[in-house]
Amino acid sequence: MHEQRIQRVLDALKARGLDQMIVSDPDSIWYLTGYYVYPFERLFALYLRADGAHKLFLNRMFPTPEAPYQQVWFSDTDDYLSILADNVDGSRPMGIDKEWPARFLLPFMDKHPGCRCVLASDCVDNARACKDETERELMRISSRINDTVMERAAKRLHEGVTEREIADYIVSQYAAEGCDTMAFQPIVSFGPNAADPHHEADNTRLEPGQCIVIDMGCRKDRYCSDMTRTYFCGEPSEKHAAIHDLVCRANALAESMVRPGVALKELDIAARSLIAEAGYGEYFTHRLGHFIGQTEHEQGDVSATTPLVAQPGMIFSIEPGVYLPGEFGVRIEDLVLVTEDGCEILNHVDKHWKLPR
Numbered sequence: 557m558h559e560q561r562i563q564r565v566l567d568a569l570k571a572r573g574l575d576q577m578i579v580s581d582p583d584s585i586w587y588l589t590g591y592y593v594y595p596f597e598r599l600f601a602l603y604l605r606a607d608g609a610h611k612l613f614l615n616r617m618f619p620t621p622e623a624p625y626q627q628v629w630f631s632d633t634d635d636y637l638s639i640l641a642d643n644v645d646g647s648r649p650m651g652i653d654k655e656w657p658a659r660f661l662l663p664f665m666d667k668h669p670g671c672r673c674v675l676a677s678d679c680v681d682n683a684r685a686c687k688d689e690t691e692r693e694l695m696r697i698s699s700r701i702n703d704t705v706m707e708r709a710a711k712r713l714h715e716g717v718t719e720r721e722i723a724d725y726i727v728s729q730y731a732a733e734g735c736d737t738m739a740f741q742p743i744v745s746f747g748p749n750a751a752d753p754h755h756e757a758d759n760t761r762l763e764p765g766q767c768i769v770i771d772m773g774c775r776k777d778r779y780c781s782d783m784t785r786t787y788f789c790g791e792p793s794e795k796h797a798a799i800h801d802l803v804c805r806a807n808a809l810a811e812s813m814v815r816p817g818v819a820l821k822e823l824d825i826a827a828r829s830l831i832a833e834a835g836y837g838e839y840f841t842h843r844l845g846h847f848i849g850q851t852e853h854e855q856g857d858v859s860a861t862t863p864l865v866a867q868p869g870m871i872f873s874i875e876p877g878v879y880l881p882g883e884f885g886v887r888i889e890d891l892v893l894v895t896e897d898g899c900e901i902l903n904h905v906d907k908h909w910k911l912p913r
Contacts, residue, residue, distance in 0.1 A: 557690070558623075561683060562588050566606055568679035569651055575606035576644065577651030577676050580660075583850045584653065584680045585612075586778070591621035599636050599660055603644055604651075613640055641667040651676030681855035685847055686869035692893060694779040695849070695871055698735075699891055699902035701774055702781035705729040706905050709772070710912050715764055715789055719744040719757035722770070730774045739773030739780035739852040750786070750885035753842060753877060764790045767800075767884045767909075773852055780852045782873055783903045784889035787911050799836065799878050800886050800909045806830045806876040807888040807907070810844060810858075814874075814892050814899035816866055824860045827876045836878045845873040848891060870894040871902070 565588065569577055579585055579602040586592040588602060595615065602625075603611040610625040613636070621627065628643055630636040637660065644650065646668030652661060654677040665673060687695065709726050723742040730738060744757040747766035755769075762768065766789050773782035786800060806827040813823055824844040831840045845858035848871055856864055858872050875889030891902040906912070 564683040580653045581655040589623040698776040698781040723757035735774040743771035745769040751879045
């Protein structure tokens with residue numbers, strides 16, 4: 557599995573005219589080797605070569621990996637950048653990971669002034685974007701947990717409860733389901749707070765007629781989920797119910813278009829046009845979606861300007877929204893997996909605004 561992933565990256569590098577790369581993102585190193593550490597401020601890197609002579613650069617504080625690549629060890633007090641520089645080919649162009657800090661990259665460039673450094677993150681990011689079957693199943697599992705916890709959280713919504721109480725409950729249920737952690741801090745927004753797409757849950761209490769936006773995701777066995785639903789406490793106004801229905805239709809329209817070969821910008825344009833035709837275009841203030849996997853936001857997006865085309869294995873969000881400042885907001889979000897002939901929607905929680913009982 558890891559050899560196949562590395563080969564995809566090497567093929568992408570070759571297409572860019574490169575035969576070597578330094579990868580520093582710990583999630584990408586895990587993806588390519590199965591070995592994970594979080595290095596904090598320390599140097600940690602995987603050196604990929606077209607001839608297969610890959611190397612892992614490791615601080616002696618890190619555990620010994622089982623990955624079968626040459627291991628180059630150093631201590632905090634060693635001149636580890638010289639060690640790295642001596643173990644790579646400084647005479648040829650070098651692909652560089654976007655995550656490599658300047659405190660490592662700039663001294664490396666000083667040590668190899670003739671080495672042309674090329675931003676080559678896409679070679680790894682594009683490989684990660686198309687999930688293999690193992691990853692797809694892990695994403696399904698994470699999303700099933702998210703469905704379960706969303707349904708539980710919705711049943712705890714009642715007049716007088718606070719945003720913070722619901723957010724804390726969601727976190728507790730992720731722990732109860734054996735998740736690694738949250739994918740991100742749950743967004744729970746009541747009434748006017750929901751007009752801020754990234755509102756942080758506070759002690760605001762739920763009042764009759766108010767909307768409730770819950771945007772939440774967990775991380776299970778390294779893979780993330782993400783979903784948003786919008787409810788109302790009691791009966792919404794006619795205007796608010798109509799906007800909720802509009803956002804639901806925009807969500808469904810975009811999802812119906814997902815299949816291999818479709819330009820992702822067309823999804824955004826279709827959903828945005830539907831909302832604009834109803835008079836709310838200026839209140840849809842963000843892109844339609846983002847890619848997701850080991851992290852909640854991975855490289856790649858679903859926007860009106862993205863050059864990406866849907867490929868089997870891609871997983872991204874479809875999350876149209878309308879936000880009326882000082883009044884309320886609505887967002888409906890699912891994750892979709894591009895299959896060989898269409899798409900699989902990973903979320904199954906009802907999208908109606910009525911609270912379950």
